[in-house]
Amino acid sequence: MNIVNLIGIALQALYRNKIRSFLTMLGIIIGVASVIAMLAIGEGSKKSIQEQVSGMGTNMITVIPGAQRRHGVSMGREGAQSLTFNDMYEIEKNSNSIMYLSPEVRGNGQVIFGTENEPSTIYGVNLDYLEIKKFTISSGRMFSEREILTSAKVCVIGKTVYDNIFGETNVDPIGKTIRFNNIPMTVIGVLNPKGLSTFGHDQDDILIAPYTTVQKRILAITHLHAIVVSAISEKHSAQVVEDIENTLRMTHRISKNDEDDFRIRSQEELIKSFTSISDVLTVLLAVIASISLLVGGIGIMNIMYVSVTERTREIGLRMAIGGKGRDILLQFLIEALLLSMIGGLLGIALGIGSTKLVHIFMQWPVYIQTEAVLLSFIICTAIGIFFGWYPAQKAAKLDPIDALRYE
Amino acid sequence: MKHIIQISDLHKEFHMGDITVHALRGVSMNISEGDFVSIMGTSGSGKSTMLNILGCLDKPTSGSYILNGLNMNERTNNELAELRNQQLGFVFQSYNLLPRTTAIENVELPLYYNSQVSAKERRERALYSLEMVGLADRIHHTPNQLSGGQQQRVAIARSLVNNPVVILADEATGNLDTRTSYEIMALFQKLNDDGKTIVFVTHEQDIAQFTKRSIVFRDGRIEKDIPVEKRDNAAKKLAEMPKEDNY
Numbered sequence: 001m002n003i004v005n006l007i008g009i010a011l012q013a014l015y016r017n018k019i020r021s022f023l024t025m026l027g028i029i030i031g032v033a034s035v036i037a038m039l040a041i042g043e044g045s046k047k048s049i050q051e052q053v054s055g056m057g058t059n060m061i062t063v064i065p066g067a068q069r070r071h072g073v074s075m076g077r078e079g080a081q082s083l084t085f086n087d088m089y090e091i092e093k094n095s096n097s098i099m100y101l102s103p104e105v106r107g108n109g110q111v112i113f114g115t116e117n118e119p120s121t122i123y124g125v126n127l128d129y130l131e132i133k134k135f136t137i138s139s140g141r142m143f144s145e146r147e148i149l150t151s152a153k154v155c156v157i158g159k160t161v162y163d164n165i166f167g168e169t170n171v172d173p174i175g176k177t178i179r180f181n182n183i184p185m186t187v188i189g190v191l192n193p194k195g196l197s198t199f200g201h202d203q204d205d206i207l208i209a210p211y212t213t214v215q216k217r218i219l220a221i222t223h224l225h226a227i228v229v230s231a232i233s234e235k236h237s238a239q240v241v242e243d244i245e246n247t248l249r250m251t252h253r254i255s256k257n258d259e260d261d262f263r264i265r266s267q268e269e270l271i272k273s274f275t276s277i278s279d280v281l282t283v284l285l286a287v288i289a290s291i292s293l294l295v296g297g298i299g300i301m302n303i304m305y306v307s308v309t310e311r312t313r314e315i316g317l318r319m320a321i322g323g324k325g326r327d328i329l330l331q332f333l334i335e336a337l338l339l340s341m342i343g344g345l346l347g348i349a350l351g352i353g354s355t356k357l358v359h360i361f362m363q364w365p366v367y368i369q370t371e372a373v374l375l376s377f378i379i380c381t382a383i384g385i386f387f388g389w390y391p392a393q394k395a396a397k398l399d400p401i402d403a404l405r406y407e
Numbered sequence: 408m409k410h411i412i413q414i415s416d417l418h419k420e421f422h423m424g425d426i427t428v429h430a431l432r433g434v435s436m437n438i439s440e441g442d443f444v445s446i447m448g449t450s451g452s453g454k455s456t457m458l459n460i461l462g463c464l465d466k467p468t469s470g471s472y473i474l475n476g477l478n479m480n481e482r483t484n485n486e487l488a489e490l491r492n493q494q495l496g497f498v499f500q501s502y503n504l505l506p507r508t509t510a511i512e513n514v515e516l517p518l519y520y521n522s523q524v525s526a527k528e529r530r531e532r533a534l535y536s537l538e539m540v541g542l543a544d545r546i547h548h549t550p551n552q553l554s555g556g557q558q559q560r561v562a563i564a565r566s567l568v569n570n571p572v573v574i575l576a577d578e579a580t581g582n583l584d585t586r587t588s589y590e591i592m593a594l595f596q597k598l599n600d601d602g603k604t605i606v607f608v609t610h611e612q613d614i615a616q617f618t619k620r621s622i623v624f625r626d627g628r629i630e631k632d633i634p635v636e637k638r639d640n641a642a643k644k645l646a647e648m649p650k651e652d653n654y
Binding site: 002005008009012016313314316317318319320321322323324325326327400401404 | 522
């Protein structure tokens with residue numbers, strides 16, 4: 001008996017018990033759909049975190065001062081003054097995997113224009129900063145090398161600062177002089193908005209000025225708060241981290257056994273730490289969904305058992321008219337397989353559909369992986385074979401004489 | 408005349424715990440082509456066991472069984488299944504039709520197990536079989552839309568569809584009223600007239616009267632094997648019967 005005939009027979013048998021077949025499939029449908037939806041939601045949230053983190057800057061590596069110890073006493077991190085412009089210069093010199101790098105000094109203060117005033121943060125940086133942090137200028141211009149050299153009192157303002165200070169009067173801010181902590185500064189440009197970061201931080205509440213200006217005129221310091229670096233590519237970031245570590249240990253004269261007095265944070269590390277939670281969640285959701293898939297498989301086994309018992313006479317008849325044990329085994333196995341595969345296909349459709357609905361109505365980030373869809377289909381096919389085998393075996397082993405007489 | 412079935416010194420024993428049941432104790436008989444044999448006997452006489460062996464559903468303990476020139480001894484279960492599919496037709500007391508399945512699909516069933524038959528040929532042969540039993544106008548009816556007699560006709564059509572060398576009927580009229588029984592016997596007589604070899608197990612004497620030869624079993628042996636005298640013609644008897652008085 002060929003396989004096409006067997007599939008025909010199995011389809012007939014399933015069609016004869018439409019409602020029962022559908023209800024049996026429902027277990028698999030729900031199982032597969034929930035596996036796909038759960039993985040899509042888990043993967044989606046992971047993707048969105050990754051996107052937001054990399055939106056903070058491309059292959060960004062941040063160097064900040066670490067805990068300093070003097071005579072065994074930890075001085076804490078806040079007041080550390082260990083990073084200098086010379087460190088940055090050395091880093092640039094000692095690594096050839098760096099694309100951009102910029103010093104960073106920060107100062108909090110009050111921004112004042114006319115009758116408006118609002119607290120904000122000024123960042124003292126160089127020209128590379130825009131590239132590293134993925135900022136773009138919406139109007140006006142960035143400051144120039146020359147303005148860095150001359151510690152010019154110019155600044156570029158973020159969208160939030162613009163809204164707070166110029167929003168109501170709606171004047172063109174370019175060329176206007178604002179005051180930051182009573183230091184008058186000329187606005188030369190406005191940044192395109194970046195919105196909130198994943199962690200709720202307003203990335204547009206910012207003023208950007210030459211680091212020399214911020215160092216000398218606003219903070220009156222000579223050290224740096226941070227050095228931000230951008231590697232040539234994602235692959236190079238590990239190399240850059242290593243280069244920075246070696247350079248700084250040298251320039252800071254740290255002996256072999258002492259710990260670093262600086263800390264290097266790469267974006268990769270950041271992504272890892274933020275996605276680890278969503279990874280755990282994804283696995284958890286997938287496990288729960290797989291359990292429902294398993295329950296669906298048990299449902300198939302149950303129905304196949306009932307079916308074999310109920311159709312004992314049919315099996316006897318099939319054997320009497322020439323069905324071999326193998327034919328009967330295959331018939332019931334194919335029935336179980338069809339149940340699980342059709343259920344699997346419907347489940348995939350339902351899973352993708354419901355994922356799309358979640359995305360549309362709840363705005364959740366989703367990402368449907370082809371691998372996840374294929375895998376859940378393969379698993380549910382395997383479930384069909386696994387749970388269909390035993391009842392099919394039982395059917396094939398029936399004695400035709402007894403089966404024909406079965407009441 | 409060619410012998411379709413040749414049986415000699417057939418024994419069958421069943422072991423039930425410590426007890427050995429001798430169902431057949433040395434049966435020998437030949438059935439030739441075109442014969443119409445009834446097998447009778449009380450319950451426990453061995454007639455059912457005989458039919459199971461004739462139908463290749465069971466294997467004898469000893470003795471030889473040659474069907475259509477093929478030795479049935481020492482065959483595997485798969486070979487027996489193939490032989491059932493190609494050499495035999497079965498008709499059962501309780502019809503054994505698949506529920507919720509149309510008459511034509513039921514008749515096609517044996518051909519599904521023969522991979523040499525194409526889908527088109529399958530349908531044609533099933534239609535032809537249903538025409539032979541007079542149900543050409545009922546092919547798309549399911550068993551629950553058919554009367555008992557019609558269901559048995561479908562079963563007979565199913566037994567004919569593979570063009571078997573012998574049709575084995577097991578109490579084929581047991582579930583039917585007298586009139587319908589006669590109709591079925593008339594059909595069997597017609598098929599026999601067309602050259603079909605039929606072995607008919609029954610316990611009703613009047614049904615056996617329609618056959619050509621009567622074999623009576625008793626305690627696992629053939630007690631009587633005689634030609635039927637004053638054989639009845641079912642079609643004629645049916646015509647003589649009073650018209651159905653719609654009770």
